[in-house]
Every structure is written in structure tokens, then in C-alpha cells.
Amino acid sequence: MIIRASRLTRSYRKTVKAEGLxxxxxxxxxxxxxxxxxxxDFDLDLKKGEMLGIIGPNGAGKTTLVKxxxxxxxPDSGELEVLGFKPGERHxxxxxxxxxxxxxxxxxxWDLPASDSFLLNKAIYGIPEAKYRxxxxxxxxxxxxxxxxxxxxxxxSLGERMxxxxxxxxxxxxxxxxxDEPTIGLDAPAQKRIREFLRMENAERGMTLVLTSxxxxxxxxxxxxTVLILKGRKAYDGDTATLFAGADDSADIADxxxxxxxGDA
Amino acid sequence: MSAHNVSRALSAYAAVARSSLADALAxxxxxxxxxxxxxxxxxxxxxxxTAVFDGRAEVGGMSLRMMASYYLIAVFIFQFNQSxxxxxxxxxxxxxxxxxxxxxxxxxxxxxxxxxxxxxxxxQAVAAIVAALAAALACLALDASILAPLDPLGLLxxxxxxxMGMLALALVNFMTGILAFVFQDISSFQVGKxxxxxxxxxxxxxxxxxxARLRGILSATPFPALASLPADLMxxxxxxxxxxxxxxxxxxxxxxxxxxxALYARLAPxxxxxxx
Numbered sequence: 198m199i200i201r202a203s204r205l206t207r208s209y210r211k212t213v214k215a216e217g218l219x220x221x222x223x224x225x226x227x228x229x230x231x232x233x234x235x236x237x238d239f240d241l242d243l244k245k246g247e248m249l250g251i252i253g254p255n256g257a258g259k260t261t262l263v264k265x266x267x268x269x270x271x272p273d274s275g276e277l278e279v280l281g282f283k284p285g286e287r288h289x290x291x292x293x294x295x296x297x298x299x300x301x302x303x304x305x306x307w308d309l310p311a312s313d314s315f316l317l318n319k320a321i322y323g324i325p326e327a328k329y330r331x332x333x334x335x336x337x338x339x340x341x342x343x344x345x346x347x348x349x350x351x352x353x354s355l356g357e358r359m360x361x362x363x364x365x366x367x368x369x370x371x372x373x374x375x376x377d378e379p380t381i382g383l384d385a386p387a388q389k390r391i392r393e394f395l396r397m398e399n400a401e402r403g404m405t406l407v408l409t410s411x412x413x414x415x416x417x418x419x420x421x422x423t424v425l426i427l428k429g430r431k432a433y434d435g436d437t438a439t440l441f442a443g444a445d446d447s448a449d450i451a452d453x454x455x456x457x458x459x460g461d462a
Numbered sequence: 463m464s465a466h467n468v469s470r471a472l473s474a475y476a477a478v479a480r481s482s483l484a485d486a487l488a489x490x491x492x493x494x495x496x497x498x499x500x501x502x503x504x505x506x507x508x509x510x511x512t513a514v515f516d517g518r519a520e521v522g523g524m525s526l527r528m529m530a531s532y533y534l535i536a537v538f539i540f541q542f543n544q545s546x547x548x549x550x551x552x553x554x555x556x557x558x559x560x561x562x563x564x565x566x567x568x569x570x571x572x573x574x575x576x577x578x579x580x581x582x583x584x585x586q587a588v589a590a591i592v593a594a595l596a597a598a599l600a601c602l603a604l605d606a607s608i609l610a611p612l613d614p615l616g617l618l619x620x621x622x623x624x625x626m627g628m629l630a631l632a633l634v635n636f637m638t639g640i641l642a643f644v645f646q647d648i649s650s651f652q653v654g655k656x657x658x659x660x661x662x663x664x665x666x667x668x669x670x671x672x673x674a675r676l677r678g679i680l681s682a683t684p685f686p687a688l689a690s691l692p693a694d695l696m697x698x699x700x701x702x703x704x705x706x707x708x709x710x711x712x713x714x715x716x717x718x719x720x721x722x723x724a725l726y727a728r729l730a731p732x733x734x735x736x737x738x
């Protein structure tokens with residue numbers, strides 16, 4: 198197993214303020230907080246080379262799960278092992294073998310060409326020159342961005358920028374990639390190109406993929422297995438085709454949940 | 463850590479410094495305006511001190527000629543350090559949830575910050591030296607006797623002082639930047655810190671003009687290394703306490719490094735609570 202998670206639980210502390218000016222004044226002197234559960238008793242096993250889709254309504258706990266799997270966040274309780282490491286310890290050997298792409302969080306230098314960010318990742322991951330050139334050529338060609346490598350990131354369209362994020366994230370050929378809504382806001386051709394790219398990375402390198410998305414098309418076309426999270430609990434874990442059986446092509450997360458649970462999301 | 467890992471880490475942070483330098487070059491108009499403002503500041507300081515001297519030969523043991531030279535050097539050296547700007551970017555990244563890019567890659571955020579600050583400061587240093595030479599030539603063209611000559615030995619002695627002082631300030635700026643893990647807006651901290659450090663460094667008022675007791679306290683801090691100490695050395699003054707100043711700076715760099723590590727270890731877990 199590449200991922201073993203058992204009874205993972207995580208909650209947040211949230212500040213609560215009464216409405217209006219009096220509420221603001223009160224909160225100056227007395228801060229009230231409440232504990233909000235984000236994920237509870239969550240189990241997950243994933244084999245090498247699997248492509249897992251994680252779906253759920255906003256606030257269900259998908260991003261919390263991805264953050265715990267990638268080491269950005271530690272669970273409050275439970276056992277978690279990814280690639281044989283405890284992700285929260287952020288061991289260098291662990292971080293060198295994963296990639297994290299978050300739809301709205303860029304790792305590229307905004308005012309520099311994307312190729313400068315790639316060179317930086319080459320140094321960070323210690324990628325040998327020949328391997329770097331080979332990987333860059335393959336990735337840029339797969340994502341059709343060869344002609345854009347020298348353009349400042351700020352001048353790229355959202356879709357082009359996202360493709361550059363994927364190039365940056367895949368240069369070191371990670372064993373597992375965590376993708377949190379990577380196609381958000383992209384047009385259909387860009388989504389399709391990225392899906393094809395991910396399928397190829399999985400087929401050619403055996404890269405394991407954990408993907409969250411609100412676009413059911415991403416999940417249905419990429420992931421044979423899907424986990425549905427509702428209010429921080431696993432509500433479904435199994436075959437994607439079974440989950441979407443009978444649903445039409447335009448079904449979104451709300452349709453899917455309503456069909457299975459009668460709208461109890 | 464193996465030799466291979468050390469070499470990889472050095473190569474990675476050298477790449478961060480290069481990217482930061484390239485990023486600074488992308489904003490050369492900003493840097494140019496900053497330098498112009500530096501020249502304006504020196505010009506205004508000269509006008510002010512000319513009025514203060516009002517025909518007197520010396521003020522606080524400094525002649526007008528020495529004072530003009532001091533300001534020219536101190537103001538430009540003080541401008542070298544760009545870690546405050548990098549700290550503002552770091553704070554903005556924390557607030558926007560972009561700090562994840564450091565956590566999800568095999569990098570050390572403090573080392574990244576120092577490397578990025580070094581890259582940005584290198585660009586500013588080169589530009590500031592060019593601007594200082596231009597300002598000096600303009601001063602000499604107006605009045606050949608207005609500037610005191612530089613001491614070559616003092617110039618060499620000032621280099622380690624400036625580097626160690628910049629490291630101390632970068633560590634202070636890192637600690638200010640990561641306060642964003644706790645506070646929504648750290649700009650008031652930065653403004654306060656900048657005012658205090660500018661005063662303590664001697665970039666605002668020469669340390670030599672301060673009361674003896676305050677001078678004694680300041681000499682035990684790293685801040686004069688940011689302006690007054692290197693300026694004095696370059697003008698052939700301040701050699702008396704030089705070895706002690708180097709030891710003091712070394713100690714401060716070590717203490718601030720430990721403090722920055724401890725503060726980061728304490729505050730970074732707050733990032734997990736931000737939900738971004």
C-alpha cells in the first residue's frame with residue numbers, strides 16, 4: 198500500500214463573533230472560539246499506481262484530507278503513512294517523492310518566465326541536467342506549452358499557467374501526486390488536455406494520483422475509484438462507474454449526492 | 463546530512479538567490495525610484511546639517527565634511543538590505559495560503575528567505591553603489607572639499623561588518639514576517655521596526671551625536687553595523703572597537719538565528735488552522 202490511513206480525525210478552531218458593532222466590541226475583550234470537526238474516523242488504503250478521485254460538497258473535508266496526506270497538516274488522531282513516511286514530519290525523502298498541485302495556489306514566480314521556476318525546482322530536487330532536459334521536453338510537449346516557457350507567468354492565461362504548474366510539479370517525477378481542484382476555472386479543452394496528461398503520467402510512470410475536483414468529468418474520466426466525503430465522513434468508497442451508474446453526463450456533485458442520499462449532504 | 467545533501471542544498475538556495483535577483487531585475491523601475499529617493503534623502507540631510515552647523519567647525523566631534531560623507535555612505539549602505547521587502551512578501555503568502563509551496567517541497571523556509579533576501583539585496587547593493595558614486599561625483603563637482611576621502615583599509619574592514627549586520631536584520635525581518643501566522647496585518651509591526659532600526663543603525667542621526675550612555679548600549683547591539691559602523695570605518699574612524707564589534711555581531715547573528723528557528727517552530731503550526 199502506498200497510503201495507509203486509519204481513523205484519521207482533524208478539527209479546526211474557529212473564532213466566533215456576535216453580529217453587529219456590539220459583537221465586534223465584545224470580541225475585542227473576549228474572544229470566543231469553537232471547535233469545528235473537519236474529518237472524522239477516516240480510513241483509506243491506496244495501492245501504487247491507483248488513481249483515486251475524492252468528491253464531496255464544499256466544506257466536506259476533501260482539502261483537509263489532501264493536506265494531511267501531503268504533510269501540510271497533521272491529524273489530531275489516527276494513523277497515517279504515505280510512502281512509508283508520516284507526512285506531518287515533512288521528511289526530505291518524503292517531500293522529494295510527492296507533488297502537490299492546488300488549483301488556486303501557485304508555486305511559480307509571477308514576474309519570471311516559468312522556465313526560471315523549473316530551473317529552481319531542478320536545483321531543489323537535485324535533478325541531473327540530462328534528466329531535467331528530457332523531462333522538461335516531454336512535459337512541455339504533452340501539455341503543449343513548448344512555445345510559452347520563456348513568457349513571464351503573469352502574461353499567461355489561467356489554463357497556460359495551470360499547465361506550467363503541472364510541469365513544475367512533475368519535473369522530479371513524483372511517485373504520488375496530490376491534486377486539489379487542479380482544473381478549477383479552466384475551459385473544456387484545457388481540462389481535457391490536463392486529464393490526458395495525467396492519464397499518461399499514470400500509464401507511463403505508474404504515478405499514483407489523488408484528485409479532488411468539483412468537475413465530475415475529471416473524476417469519471419480519470420479515476421476508476423472514488424471516495425465521497427460528506428460532513429467529514431466517508432460516505433462511499435468504491436467503483437466510480439457504480440457511483441455514477443444511471444447519472445447523465447452533466448451530473449454534478451449535488452446531483453450525485455442527491456441521487457445516493459436523497460440530498461442529505 | 464551527507465556531503466551530497468549539503469551540496470544539493472547549497473545549489474538549491476543559490477538558485478533561490480538567483481531567481482530572487484532575476485525577480486528584482488523585473489522591477490528595475492521600482493529599484494531606480496528607490497535610489498532616486500535615497501539621493502533626495504542625502505541631499506535633504508546635507509541641507510539640514512548645513513543649517514545646523516551654521517558656520518560652526520564641528521558638531522558632536524564631526525565636521526560638516528565628515529557629516530556629508532557619513533550620510534552619503536550610511537544612507538546607501540542602509541538601503542542594501544532588502545529583506546524587509548521579502549518579509550512583506552512572505553507575510554502576504556502566509557495570509558493567502560501560498561506558504562504551502564514551501565511546506566510541500568524539500569526546502570527550509572528560513573534558508574529560502576535568507577537566500578531570497580541575499581539575491582534581492584545583491585541587486586540593490588550594486589545599484590546603490592552606482593547611485594552613491596553618481597551622488598559623490600555630483601557633490602564633488604559642486605564643491606571639491608565637501609567630501610572626506612575614503613580609507614581603503616576601512617573599506618575592507620567594513621565588508622564583514624555589513625554582511626553580518628545584514629544577516630542580523632534579515633533574521634529580525636524573518637521573525638516579523640512570520641508574525642503573519644498570528645496576526646492579520648503585520649504592516650504596523652514593520653513600520654515600527656523600520657523606524658526603530660533606522661534610528662538605532664545611525665542612518666537617521668549619526669550614532670556619534672547620541673548621548674554616551676546610549677552609544678554604549680548601541681555598541682552592544684547589531685544595529686550600528688547597518689550604517690554607522692561601516693560608515694565610520696570607511697571614513698577612517700571606529701577602528702578601536704573593531705574586533706569587539708565583530709565578536710558582538712557574530713554572537714547576535716547566532717542568537718537571532720536560534721530565535722528565528724524557535725519562533726518559526728512555535729508559530730508555523732498555526733498555518734494549519736488557517737483553513738486556506
